[in-house]
Amino acid sequence: MTDDTASGAGAPLAELRGITKRFPGVLANDGADFRVTSGSIHGLLGENGAGKSTLMSILCGLYQPDGGSVLVDGRPATIRSPRDAAALGLGIVQQHFALVPNLTVAENVILGVEGSAVLRPRQILDRVRQLCSRYRLDLDASATVSDLSVGQRQRVELAKTLIRSRRLLVLDEPTTVLTQSEVEQLFETLREIAHHGSGVVIITHKLDELLAVCDDITVMRAGRTLATHRVGDTSAAELATEMVGREVSVPWLAATLGVSEARSDSAERRREVLAPRLSVRGISVRDRHGVLRVDEASVDVGAGEIVGIAGVEGNGQRELVGVLAGIVAAAAGTVVVDTETVRLDSQGLRSAGIRVITEDRHQSGVVLDMTLLENLICDRLSDRQIVRRRVIRRREAARLADRLTAEYEIKAPHCHTPMRNLSGGNQQRAVLARELSAPTAVLIAAQPTRGLDIGATADVVERILQARDSGAAVLYVSSDLAELRALCDRVAVLNAGRLTEARPTVEATSQWLGAAMSGVTGASQ
Amino acid sequence: MAGGRHVGSDGGLAVSDGSTAGKIAARIPAARILVPVAGALSGLILSAVLLLALGKSLPDAYGALWDGSVGSAFAWGNTLNKGAALAFCALSFVVCFRARLVSVGQEGQLYVGAMASTATVLAFDGVVPAALAVPLAVAAGGAGGALWGALAGLLKVRFGVNETISTLLLNFVAIYLVGYSVQVEALLRQEITNIATEPQSRAVPEPLRLPQFDPDGASQAHAGVLIALAMVVVVAFILGRTVLGFRIRQLGGNPTMAARTGAQPDWLTIKIMAISGALAGLAGPSLVLGEQFRLRADISDGIGFNGIAAALMGSGTPVGAAVSSLFLGGLKAGGNLMEIRADVNAFIVLVIQGIVIVLVAAGAISMRGESRSILKQAVTTLRLDRRRAEELTEDAAGSRP
Known part of the structure; x- marks a missing residue:
């Protein structure tokens, strides 16, 4: 294992310089700079759509930047895939879990890095148990994933990422799904990981959590990184103002x-x-x-x-x-x-x-594969303004959608944008527009x-x-x-x-x- | 897309779903055409290797393929007729696939449609005027297919039977039913006059056949081609512009949302399966009344399944499905001449058709980003992502120790 010897705490581990990333109609990163050091927990703070996840996805090989450069250990690196990133020791735990429910914890962790075609269950168990005890991950390696709570599943994801890449661990909105005690436990684990010399980046918009666990906090807004603060030298009020751009x-x-x-x-x-x-x-x-x-x-x-x-x-x-x-x-x-x-x-x-904003937007609030317009009109298909003789009147539908988009301040290039391309906040605004406009x-x-x-x-x-x-x-x-x-x-x-x-x-x-x-x-x- | 551009995200299969090829397809629409074409070409190249290995002359074989598909008015007629039958089945797949219902029952629905229209046309022979009997027989074909499709829909809704499995199995039921119907004189079998009387229906009398565009000429293209074209427009319109199409796509995208906003998913599922079945069913009269003029136990040689391939090749849009159907129709028509003129064994012709279909469909499917195929990677490279090329060169030049 080379991870402990690679760099002591405080040494620059990875650096992003002037990263630009464009998606159709959106400039997600606009010359963003970011630097993370070993052995510390770094918070990346910003509102949804500020470009945090995109920036970290670039570092971890999920996206290719349109401009800028990535440095690992001070040397330029080209990270073309998560595999490349893992080879450099960089890994990301994404918001949505990717676990096989009917396999055990150990099997899930080992999946893809088995090392040989023949699985040796005992050896796998030992390896995963070792990993868990090293980072004080409270996990039963032989449990089946489908029996686990959300918090435990997240720990499996953590273990999965740690077994592949031990130098830098990025967590995208890790606390959204957790209860308060699970959050505490997660932070404990992250401190342990940092203590072992790895770098940790937490992407979030929750200020109080960052202040509780981080050493440094970088604020992002509108695709740019604004400033990096030591936690002791800043205040929640300052960070909030920076993040939102207003008091x-x-x-x-x-x-x-x-x-x-x-x-x-x-x-x-x-x-x-x-x-x-x-x-x-x-x-x-x-x-x-x-x-x-x-x-x-x-x-x-x-x-x-x-x-x-x-x-x-x-x-x-x-x-x-x-x-x-x-x-x-x-x-x-x-x-x-x-x-x-x-x-x-x-x-x-x-x-x-009775209008309902359901808990799970993607499951029962919007249709991601349809456009903003279609999501706005989908409960009005018996409205004679929009539908005549079972045919949708395009102009009237677009007029209504444009009006709602403006009224509810939904940020979208136009109303024919696929729902999938909108940020969570804008999807929720669309839900509100649909539900409350009736x-x-x-x-x-x-x-x-x-x-x-x-x-x-x-x-x-x-x-x-x-x-x-x-x-x-x-x-x-x-x-x-x-x-x-x-x-x-x-x-x-x-x-x-x-x-x-x-x-x-x-x-x-x-x-x-x-x-x-x-x-x-x-x-x- | 004929219909749904503005109301709908009616973009067919190639939704940009985060996969590389999906994104490419979203960014460069040309890829949606290029990939199937590349698939077809590589299929032909691979087939050429096979032909050479068998000691056939390539110019002879591919010359025959060309002549037999688009080389003459006669060839064009065959291509159009086969394309029409395929297009019905392809549209059938498109409609249910948009609701994320995977029906593979086109073959069986075609058989039921063929049986229904044969029974109708023979029953009405001499009873009502041809101008009435023919449309009725065509409609009966659609109705038969609809029934078969709705059955699978009902099984899904009522008993939770997966529609892919039920439609697949119902195919066998339909095919054997047709086989039985032409075995039994009391049903559709022609009068047995001697020992050599074949188990098939009585011939459809001339006036009751689908009219041909060019009654005395070389081309045998029939009115089924027009019906198929009309269906392309109708399906595109339904999917893109109507409430029904909206519900179909909504059901495919998020069934819970469909239920929440006033759709009745169960009833809708049955309806979609019936519509899908009706479309495939129409291929029946197209074959019986337009090309073969009698019902036989082997009326289709996998047209239903090839229709699915056409739908996938056409990236799930009605127009794409139609174009792909025409292409596959040409392949079938040309294959016949390849067999006759270039002395290529009939089974080898089928193998070649299979190779081309598999490669084209694989290309089309890879664009959906669900598989990491070689083709997909090829497209990525083909895509002339300049930045990527630059990175590669920089990489090679700079950062190597």
Whole structure:
């Protein structure tokens, strides 16, 4: 093993100079410079679309730059493929995992670097176990991947990358899918990896996390690298301003960034208790194995009110939202909007004015292979403005799409751009445009800001507040308590499919939320 | 694309999906034409090696291929007729593939369509005027195919049977049903008059055949070619411009979204399979009423399967599928003459056709970026990515120790 001897801590490991990368219609990197040293954790901070992932993909051989140069150990390097990068010791853990679910951890880690045609299971296990203990990765090498949690799967990805390339490890938005304790554990591992002399780069837009774990932070905006700071010499406020390009003023937004104290916008709102606009009554969902995923969930939401649903993911949120979106069948229960009982299929729910921002955009929010225009009009195919005699009227459709694109500030070259080419924030803006441009009595927002950068988060929240102010009943599903506290009038907790009563946010103490989320019964304070 | 340019991302198979060749195809539309052409050429070159090994004269063999496909009005007629039958099957594949339903049932749907139209035309012989009987028989062909396709759709929706498997197996059912129908006099077999009476249907009387463009001339191109052309336009229009086409593509792109925004995926699946089946079914009357004038147990020699190849070659667009069908039609028509004039064994002709089809289809598939084929890499090199060339030279000149 040469990795420890290659370079001591502090030596420049890889350098990118004046990198330019163009995609059709987008300048992703515009003369970006970046330098990472061995034995340190380097944060690459920027909003979505700032060019962070592209820059690191170039370093790791996934893309070829259009201009600029790559230096490894001070020598120019041409990295044409991930294989080339691995040969230089550079590896990336991408946001989306690429694991074979029915193989074991060890098999997944070793896949592609077996070294011989004949597999020796024992030897493989030993090798992977060694790797895990070296970096203190908490992993059972003989477990089957399909049985693992998301956090564990990420560790498998880490091990996979480490076995190929030990000198520089790049992680693209590693914490998006993790719980708080998993994040802690990940950071522990990363420190261990850096301690062994490898360089680590974390790509993220989450400031507080970077401040917690990094040695250096480089800020990117609009394809350029702005500055590199030592963590001790900078502040969250400075970084936030640099990243966004303007002062971050929305109080709750600043709160989630850790810039200032959380201050609830809703706590100050004095409101009358109105008749519920949305009334969910006794909704139960069974999965295909007959397991009860949602157990008689009931909640009322008044007009102009936001009710939050807190809870650890996987406790029935997806199923409950699925019922309200018409893509999951309810085993029991009714939904009432303004005294009318709603038919629980997509058409019934839509015509009742229930709009849904689903949790998983790619799965049930957009069609990536269709254009922005098509994604905007796809629920209006019975609108006579756009469709006549079952034929889509191109000009009218384009006019509508252009109007929505402008109104919701979706950044796209034109409305015929494939959805796939838009950033996550702009995809979410398109979802909002589609859902909220139709009459909205009820808005279901499930993790609407997940994975979005600050600008997009602010836009999305702004739209949701607007919908609330114009009288919609909003059900806000999130696992982020700070977000819920800041936005919701009342909060309920979903745990193991059971939904508690909704309490006014001001009365929902951390103790109560914590107890309810962990399923402690009788948690009445 | 005839239809969907502006409404739709109706770009066929070659979506830029992040693969090198996919990106190339997105950036240079010419690659979508170049790759199949390169595939065809390499197929012919490879076949030349085979022919030489067999001691055949290349000029004779390829001369016959040329003459038999485009060398005369007669040859053109054959090419067009075979192209039409292929185009129906290719369009059939395109329609369901856009919804990411992989149907390989074209062959069987063709057989059912042929049987239905034969039964109809013979039943109406002398009952209704030809001007009515012929369209009815053509429609019956489409309806028969639609039924066969819908059956696979129903199996998928109701019992979760994978449509590729069900359509494949239904092919056998259809082929044997046709075989049976021409064995039994009570069904479609012609009257048995002596021991030599073949197991096939009675001949379709002259007035009930598809009209030919040039009744007395050399070309035997028939009205089926026009129907096929019309279907190309119809399919392109449906996919690109209508709500149905939108739903088809949406179902292919994201079934959950389709369900959320008001489509009924189950019903839609059955409908798509029926439409796909109807298109393949139309190849039946095209063969029976246009070329062979009777139903036989071996009415198609894999036209349904070759249609799939044509669809892939045409990168999944209706127009591309039509052009590829014409090419394969020419290959088939020319192959016949190659066998007769250049004395190339019939099976070798089939092997040559197979080689060309495989190479062209491989090229087309590689553009989808799902396989890392040699062809794909060849295209990457061909692509004259100047920067890459520069890098390579710099590399060679500079950074080597």
